[in-house]
Amino acid sequence: xxxxxxxxxxxxxxxxxxxxxxxxxxxxxxxxxxxxxxxxxxxxxxxxxxxxxxxxxxxxxxxxxxxxxxxxxxxxxxxxxxxxxxxxxxxxxxxxxxxxxxxxxxxxxxxxxxxxxxxxxxxx
Numbered sequence: 001x002x003x004x005x006x007x008x009x010x011x012x013x014x015x016x017x018x019x020x021x022x023x024x025x026x027x028x029x030x031x032x033x034x035x036x037x038x039x040x041x042x043x044x045x046x047x048x049x050x051x052x053x054x055x056x057x058x059x060x061x062x063x064x065x066x067x068x069x070x071x072x073x074x075x076x077x078x079x080x081x082x083x084x085x086x087x088x089x090x091x092x093x094x095x096x097x098x099x100x101x102x103x104x105x106x107x108x109x110x111x112x113x114x115x116x117x118x119x120x121x122x123x124x
Contacts, residue, residue: 006034006035006036006037006083006084006085006086007032007034007035007036007037007084007085007086007087007088007101007105008036008037008039008078008082008083008084008086008087008088009027009036009037009038009039009088009090010039010041010075010078010079010082010087010088010089010090011023011024011038011039011040011041011090011091011092012040012041012043012071012074012075012078012091012092013040013041013042013043013045013049013092014042014043014044014045014068015045015046015047015049016045016047016049016092016093017045017047017048017049017052019092019093020040020049020052020053020092021052021056022095023090023091023092023093023094023095023096024038024040024053024056024057024060026095026096026097027096028057028059029096030096030097030098030099030100032096032101032102032105033099033102034101034102034105036084037061037082037083037084038057038059038060038061039060039061039063039078039081039082040053040057040060040061040062040063041063041065041074041075041077041078042062042063042064042065043065043067043068043069043070043074044064044065044066044067044068050062050064061081063077063078063081065077075089086105086108088101088104100119103119104117104119
């Protein structure tokens with residue numbers, strides 16, 4: 001199934017440099033098969049997180065907050081600049097797996113009345 005919807009992947013970070021690097025690297029290694037953008041909101045980290053994003057992940061839009069706004073307000077900053085039809089809130093300590101976002105997007109395409117979806121882990 002084609003994925004015409006652009007998705008904004010929003011990541012909020014506060015002093016999570018190691019995890020944030022792994023998170024962004026996982027998106028680079030296993031990019032979604034559809035159009036997307038990455039927006040990282042840094043909540044005034046003191047561990048070099050924003051510098052790492054700028055240097056190693058220039059494809060990400062970096063929003064630097066001058067103070068720790070908290071998780072919700074930082075997400076709202078990203079939403080204000082997001083260009084995606086869908087917003088995917090992704091924790092900085094999570095990693096993308098191959099094909100993990102496609103079923104979520106397909107659900108939206110097949111069920112346009114849906115407002116929110118979340119992944120589940122399936123064990124075989």
